[in-house]
Amino acid sequence: MAIPHISEWEKRVGITSWTRFETSENTIDTTIFKPLAACKPHVRVVYYGRVAESPRECLLVVGWKSREAYMAFKKSPHYEELMTNLGAQSTPLVQPQTQVAVFSRVWFNMSFGPNTEVLAAYFPSSTTPETQQAVLNTERLVHTEAMGLPSPRCYKKPPTFGWIDGLQDRNGQTAIACMWCHGWYSKELEERFKVNERRFHLELTGTDRPLAVDVFEQDLRALGVIDWETCHVSFTRILELGSV
Numbered sequence: 001m002a003i004p005h006i007s008e009w010e011k012r013v014g015i016t017s018w019t020r021f022e023t024s025e026n027t028i029d030t031t032i033f034k035p036l037a038a039c040k041p042h043v044r045v046v047y048y049g050r051v052a053e054s055p056r057e058c059l060l061v062v063g064w065k066s067r068e069a070y071m072a073f074k075k076s077p078h079y080e081e082l083m084t085n086l087g088a089q090s091t092p093l094v095q096p097q098t099q100v101a102v103f104s105r106v107w108f109n110m111s112f113g114p115n116t117e118v119l120a121a122y123f124p125s126s127t128t129p130e131t132q133q134a135v136l137n138t139e140r141l142v143h144t145e146a147m148g149l150p151s152p153r154c155y156k157k158p159p160t161f162g163w164i165d166g167l168q169d170r171n172g173q174t175a176i177a178c179m180w181c182h183g184w185y186s187k188e189l190e191e192r193f194k195v196n197e198r199r200f201h202l203e204l205t206g207t208d209r210p211l212a213v214d215v216f217e218q219d220l221r222a223l224g225v226i227d228w229e230t231c232h233v234s235f236t237r238i239l240e241l242g243s244v
Contacts, residue, residue: 003102003163003176004133010102014044015067016162019060020051021086021096028058030238032085035078036062037241042069045109046241049116049233059118059233060086063108070100101179103162104136110157111183112235115190119182121220121228122175125167131223132176136161138219141182141193141212146200154193156183170226187232 023029028048036046044063051057064070073079086096101108123135142158143149164177184190198209210218220228 004129004136005104006102006163009104009162010067012105013103013107014063014065015070016101016103016108017060017062017064017070017098018101019062019086019096019098021058021060022056022090022094023058024056024089032088033060033082033238033241035082035085038076038078039069039073040241042066042073043241044107046238047109047112047235048238049235052232052234054231059235061109061235067100100165101162102165103160106160108160108162108181109235109237111155111160111181112237113156113183113185114234115184115187116233116235117182117184117190117230118233119180119228119230120164120177121179122168122170122173122177122226123224124226125174125176127176127224132163135178135220135223138216138223139199139212140180141197141216143193143197144200147198147209152185152189154184154189154197156185159183173226175226 028050030048033046033048036043042065044065046063047059047061049059051059062070064073083096090096121135123131127135140159140161142155143153159180159182161180162178164179168175168177170177182190184193194211194213197212199212199215201209
């Protein structure tokens with residue numbers, strides 16, 4: 001099913017590939033990413049990091065200038081070399097897996113940092129374009145002027161949003177998926193936001209007002225979400241591909 005505005009987003013900001021892989025090393029050896037240097041002119045940014053909830057798992061996130069550039073890379077021997085490198089320390093049952101996502105109008109990495117929360121939500125494949133638009137318009141986890149802006153803020157930038165390519169199998173259902181990337185300044189500030197940030201309500205005051213995170217989850221449920229999952233990654237940017 002066509003996602004509203006997806007082609008417009010892709011023309012503006014390109015696509016991103018998200019590859020999950022395993023490594024037993026305490027420090028990720030960045031030389032395993034060296035095959036990406038072959039397509040340096042077609043790559044905007046490269047990030048990597050370890051998943052906090054599952055320390056053997058890591059993410060490699062590449063921002064591509066176009067889908068055509070990514071597809072050409074996939075057909076090249078450099079792609080095979082990269083997948084071999086990423087799979088070298090993986091168990092036979094957990095080989096590198098890649099998903100492609102297109103983010104809405106802004107660079108996906110605007111909110112990347114040392115405590116990036118990646119939230120993926122799954123909706124029925126029958127979800128209408130109108131509901132997909134409503135998912136995009138869901139009030140995100142941000143401070144609001146109505147409730148007062150704290151100093152310091154709890155996040156680097158407002159969360160970025162993107163749709164993941166293709167259909168997913170989730171809880172026995174065929175689903176479409178999207179993701180939000182939240183760039184919390186720290187784990188402590190993330191927790192502070194989630195237990196303190198509330199949404200304005202004319203008829204309620206103080207702690208009777210709903211928590212922002214509860215409203216967000218209620219909105220997803222109202223839109224028919226099947227399931228969602230989160231992970232936290234301390235992302236590091238590779239500034240020069242030729243130097244890895």
